[in-house]
Amino acid sequence: MRSHLLLLVLFSFFVSLVFAVLTKDDVREQARFGGLLFTGFIVAAVVLGWLMYPFPL
Amino acid sequence: MRATAAEQTQTGGLVLLCIAAWAVPGAGHLWLGRHSKGVLFLIALPVMFLVGLALGGRLFHIEFAEPLVGLAAVADLGIGALYVVASALGYGAGDVRAVTYEYGNAFLIVAGLLNLLVVIDARDIALGRK
Numbered sequence: 001m002r003s004h005l006l007l008l009v010l011f012s013f014f015v016s017l018v019f020a021v022l023t024k025d026d027v028r029e030q031a032r033f034g035g036l037l038f039t040g041f042i043v044a045a046v047v048l049g050w051l052m053y054p055f056p057l
Numbered sequence: 058m059r060a061t062a063a064e065q066t067q068t069g070g071l072v073l074l075c076i077a078a079w080a081v082p083g084a085g086h087l088w089l090g091r092h093s094k095g096v097l098f099l100i101a102l103p104v105m106f107l108v109g110l111a112l113g114g115r116l117f118h119i120e121f122a123e124p125l126v127g128l129a130a131v132a133d134l135g136i137g138a139l140y141v142v143a144s145a146l147g148y149g150a151g152d153v154r155a156v157t158y159e160y161g162n163a164f165l166i167v168a169g170l171l172n173l174l175v176v177i178d179a180r181d182i183a184l185g186r187k
Contacts, residue, residue: 001112001157002156002157004160007112007157007160010108011160011163011164011167014101014104014105014164014167014168014171015167015171017097017101018098018101018102018171018174018175021094021097021098022094022174022175022178
């Protein structure tokens with residue numbers, strides 16, 4: 001697997017899953033918090049990626 | 058003040074629990090009866106570690122000459138027995154030319170760090186803080 005986006009999604013999924021299960025005890029709260037974290041990871045990565053786009057690094 | 062025999066036994070049990078939780082991801086939660094959480098950690102963290110190895114990530118070894126490598130090694134070691142087994146079997150040499158090398162390192166390092174958080178969580182549950 002060499003797709004950066006897929007690897008980002010996979011990484012975000014695992015980290016969100018573990019954080020959600022660690023911090024919340026109720027299944028509904030886990031799903032809500034995990035979903036929020038996962039969305040946050042993806043949105044932040046895409047936004048930061050576009051913000052960095054003009055810079056010739 | 059001296060600790061009583063019961064306190065010492067409890068402390069010994071806590072140390073054993075932490076070692077088990079470190080060695081096998083989720084073992085601490087399983088020990089404490091948190092079966093659903095334990096099984097989830099038992100699956101998710103090793104899978105994350107194996108994905109890291111499959112992506113060509115490197116298992117760092119502690120080197121005092123290179124502080125950042127040493128820190129990465131400490132994080133890698135957080136995954137417990139898997140680190141030892143994978144190293145012994147010759148996995149985790151890392152292919153720096155691979156496109157996914159850094160991704161592999163991120164998966165390996167974060168899997169180890171997450172397992173350390175899981176150990177701390179198991180300790181807190183054992184101490185009645187959660």
